[in-house]
Amino acid sequence: MAEDTVAAETAGPYAIRPIGRVESPLTDRERAPKQGFEGAPDVWLAFDPEVADGIRDLAVGADVFVLTWLHRARRDVLAVHPRDDPRNPETGVFSTRSQDRPNPIGLHRVRGAAIDGLRVLVQGLEAFDGTRVVDVKPVLTGAQEAGLR
Amino acid sequence: MAEDTVAAETAGPYAIRPIGRVESPLTDRERAPKQGFEGAPDVWLAFDPEVADGIRDLAVGADVFVLTWLHRARRDVLAVHPRDDPRNPETGVFSTRSQDRPNPIGLHRVRGAAIDGLRVLVQGLEAFDGTRVVDVKPVLTGAQEAGLR
Numbered sequence: 001m002a003e004d005t006v007a008a009e010t011a012g013p014y015a016i017r018p019i020g021r022v023e024s025p026l027t028d029r030e031r032a033p034k035q036g037f038e039g040a041p042d043v044w045l046a047f048d049p050e051v052a053d054g055i056r057d058l059a060v061g062a063d064v065f066v067l068t069w070l071h072r073a074r075r076d077v078l079a080v081h082p083r084d085d086p087r088n089p090e091t092g093v094f095s096t097r098s099q100d101r102p103n104p105i106g107l108h109r110v111r112g113a114a115i116d117g118l119r120v121l122v123q124g125l126e127a128f129d130g131t132r133v134v135d136v137k138p139v140l141t142g143a144q145e146a147g148l149r
Numbered sequence: 150m151a152e153d154t155v156a157a158e159t160a161g162p163y164a165i166r167p168i169g170r171v172e173s174p175l176t177d178r179e180r181a182p183k184q185g186f187e188g189a190p191d192v193w194l195a196f197d198p199e200v201a202d203g204i205r206d207l208a209v210g211a212d213v214f215v216l217t218w219l220h221r222a223r224r225d226v227l228a229v230h231p232r233d234d235p236r237n238p239e240t241g242v243f244s245t246r247s248q249d250r251p252n253p254i255g256l257h258r259v260r261g262a263a264i265d266g267l268r269v270l271v272q273g274l275e276a277f278d279g280t281r282v283v284d285v286k287p288v289l290t291g292a293q294e295a296g297l298r
Binding site for chain 1: 165204227242245285
């Protein structure tokens with residue numbers, strides 16, 4: 001394929017359409033944990049009926065990555081003090097997990113704990129109630145993704 | 150915040166704006182490896198000048214997640230035969246890493262190998278030349294994300 005054709009088909013912007021939403025007791029940014037393993041609650045992922053075929057093989061006990069859209073983020077921020085602590089040196093956002101970044105996609109590694117129709121309970125996801133889910137992917141067992149290489 | 154307010158601000162669709170592109174020898178879907186650890190090449194990530202402040206702290210030797218937009222994907226597919234092999238039972242896309250899915254965001258765990266201005270060389274990323282990069286995140290050292298819990 002010619003370079004200019006590739007450029008044309010990939011120039012963006014791209015439209016992300018939510019596939020579901022997070023049902024969480026977290027509603028307050030100040031009190032939310034910074035990462036899921038720092039005391040985030042169990043939350044329900046409520047999927048839209050349109051994607052029922054896509055979630056049919058999700059399983060209790062399996063580890064997945066959940067991708068969300070962090071709708072409260074600032075998209076014009078390129079450097080932050082990590083963990084909102086001014087004592088931490090300002091750092092480029094692509095070296096942090098700040099929600100403030102040009103494309104505020106949240107990446108959460110969680111484990112499925114229960115399934116009830118279109119709703120999946122997952123453990124340890126630090127997102128506000130109402131946050132939209134945009135993708136779910138299995139965690140691969142290959143040595144590279146598991147951090148074992 | 151009232152439920153209807155949350156709903157309004159999160160309804161989507163959301164606009165993803167690319168922040169850079171992949172420079173890869175891979176140009177052919179049929180020959181591309183399915184996952185990065187299956188022989189994918191080293192590739193350069195060429196970032197846009199607008200996000201220079203965001204990448205300034207990327208480091209050689211650090212593991213990061215690179216998020217891409219898989220522009221050749223089919224977005225109307227909810228179930229696939231994994232690895233394009235008809236012998237594998239049809240599976241909901243959210244239990245696979247198929248590029249065909251409602252929001253075709255690619256998730257690639259890679260290691261920084263070299264940095265040259267706005268370009269970062271990473272090892273083992275299975276994306277076609279010209280694929281747009283939409284985010285970069287550090288791999289956390291917490292036990293949960295490392296798969297060690």
